[in-house]
Amino acid sequence: MTSTSRAFRPATAGSVLALAVSAALLSPAAPAHAAGNAVPTYEVKINLTAAALDASHAPTAAVRSAFGITGSAKARSYSYYDTDARALDAEGWSVRLRHKDGSSFEETYKKRFPVTDGNLDAALNAANAAGFDSSDTNYKAEVDWGYGKQTLSFSTEKKRSATGYSGTSMPSGDTGRGWLVNDIPGKLADAKTAGWGTSTLGASRAHGPVTAKVYGGAWGGSDDAGIEVLPVVGASGSGTEYVVELSFKTGDPAAAAKLHKDSIAVAEAKGWLYRGDILKTQLILDRY
Numbered sequence: 001m002t003s004t005s006r007a008f009r010p011a012t013a014g015s016v017l018a019l020a021v022s023a024a025l026l027s028p029a030a031p032a033h034a035a036g037n038a039v040p041t042y043e044v045k046i047n048l049t050a051a052a053l054d055a056s057h058a059p060t061a062a063v064r065s066a067f068g069i070t071g072s073a074k075a076r077s078y079s080y081y082d083t084d085a086r087a088l089d090a091e092g093w094s095v096r097l098r099h100k101d102g103s104s105f106e107e108t109y110k111k112r113f114p115v116t117d118g119n120l121d122a123a124l125n126a127a128n129a130a131g132f133d134s135s136d137t138n139y140k141a142e143v144d145w146g147y148g149k150q151t152l153s154f155s156t157e158k159k160r161s162a163t164g165y166s167g168t169s170m171p172s173g174d175t176g177r178g179w180l181v182n183d184i185p186g187k188l189a190d191a192k193t194a195g196w197g198t199s200t201l202g203a204s205r206a207h208g209p210v211t212a213k214v215y216g217g218a219w220g221g222s223d224d225a226g227i228e229v230l231p232v233v234g235a236s237g238s239g240t241e242y243v244v245e246l247s248f249k250t251g252d253p254a255a256a257a258k259l260h261k262d263s264i265a266v267a268e269a270k271g272w273l274y275r276g277d278i279l280k281t282q283l284i285l286d287r288y
Helices: 013-026 061-066 120-129 173-182 196-202 253-270 280-287
Strands: 041-048 074-082 093-100 105-115 140-145 150-160 205-219 222-233 240-250
Touching: 041 253, 061 253, 074 173, 074 280, 093 173, 105 120, 105 173, 120 150, 140 253, 173 196, 173 205, 205 280, 222 280, 240 253, 240 280
Parallel strands: 041 140
Antiparallel strands: 041 240, 074 093, 074 205, 093 105, 105 150, 140 150, 205 222, 222 240
């Protein structure tokens, strides 16, 4: 019995190309590499009561000693820019113009993400989805850790010459707004929709200025400890209230947790602790 067989024929260049294209179309595409979550630094912020101040509204000698505050007062003035309806704040953005004595103006654009029930990973994931990840070195990631509240923020800063401005003097509201709009970063400029941030900031006004005094030092392993004393107009629109904020900066989450615990314990034992979180941005937007 004779069997017939089909002879093997070598593939032509055209058939190889066709097979390759077919395989590429049928195979799933390799996933694009996504940038990892940002790695934040930490700033512990604990508010103190008026009992922490002396008659001149400076930290008392006992407070200075307890928290390693050795520096003399340094002044800084600042304003936040937002619309009367606080449209930027509603989207988690704050825009600040600040002038430290003897320095250039600092323009700070900050985007905030809430940290719910201490779940920082969820906040970092939300930030990543919004375009704030480890690949964007223009923004600094930081966790603000207050008495009972944590907030993840991403901020970028630009400078303006202070030539012609003495001390901590501030420009007019119109001038400051013009600077900030001109230097607006892309993430804010096109937040929500193309051009939304630019037009919203262009319709903003200055909330402030306020002028604070800051005292520096080192404590509990942090070389960047400080107390800011900020006078603000009273809630009734008259008089003056003093916000006292004790703060420590560190890059280590474990160190931040210890600073948070230990500073609260010391302030509470001394009778200086304010049991709550005073958010300066919100306070200034509310009262100015």
